[in-house]
Amino acid sequence: MITINCxxxxxxxxxxxSFDPFTIGHEDIVTRALxxxxxxxxxxxxxxxxxxxxxxxxxxxxxxxxxxxxPKIRVDHFEGLTVDFCASVGAGHIIxxxxxxxxxxxxxxxxxxxxxxxxxxxxxxxxxxPDHSMVNSTIIRDIVINxxxxxxxxxxxxxxxxxxxxx
Numbered sequence: 001m002i003t004i005n006c007x008x009x010x011x012x013x014x015x016x017x018s019f020d021p022f023t024i025g026h027e028d029i030v031t032r033a034l035x036x037x038x039x040x041x042x043x044x045x046x047x048x049x050x051x052x053x054x055x056x057x058x059x060x061x062x063x064x065x066x067x068x069x070x071p072k073i074r075v076d077h078f079e080g081l082t083v084d085f086c087a088s089v090g091a092g093h094i095i096x097x098x099x100x101x102x103x104x105x106x107x108x109x110x111x112x113x114x115x116x117x118x119x120x121x122x123x124x125x126x127x128x129x130p131d132h133s134m135v136n137s138t139i140i141r142d143i144v145i146n147x148x149x150x151x152x153x154x155x156x157x158x159x160x161x162x163x164x165x166x167x
Contacts, residue, residue, distance in 0.1 A: 010039055011037045011092065011093070012037065012040075012090050012091040012092065012093070013040050013095050014040075014041045014082065014089065014091045014094050014095070015029065015042045016078070016082045016085070018045055018050070019063060020059060021059065021137055021163075022158065023135050023137060023155075024132055025132040026097070029097040030042060033124070033126065034070075034073075036124070037072070037093065041089050042063050042073060043078050044060055044077040045078060051166070052166075054163055055164075058163040060077060065157040066158060076089070082094060083114050086121055087118060091121075093121070094111070094121060094122070094123045095123075095124050096124070096126070098125050099133045099134075099136070100133070104125070110123075140153050145165075
């Protein structure tokens, strides 16, 4: 009798970003990526050089609310290089969304650099849905700062008025 040891590794992807705030565009990318992976870690990056509008805890809470009850989603945060975080959670893929040609050029350079730093990492690009292409966190923050209603641009489970922000 022949015994074959077969190690089944989970396909884990990391979706990194500042998510300040998490948008319907972000939600759509994750939802479309879910069938491809066993687990997606939505990782809030902490950049010491950038001042965040919403706190880290609030951003993680928004994401958790958007995917409440989905066992394939994990919300985490990290400092430093994305590839180092990927290695620490056993991820072989990085998910990125592309809205414009400029996004592609920027993300291509990052993906190629990431492959040099961690040769086993593969970046997967998702084109945003046409109706989400104008949605970005900067515009949403501007709407919120100026007292507008940005609810149509964030996941339905997220109520931005539940969170405080710093201008």
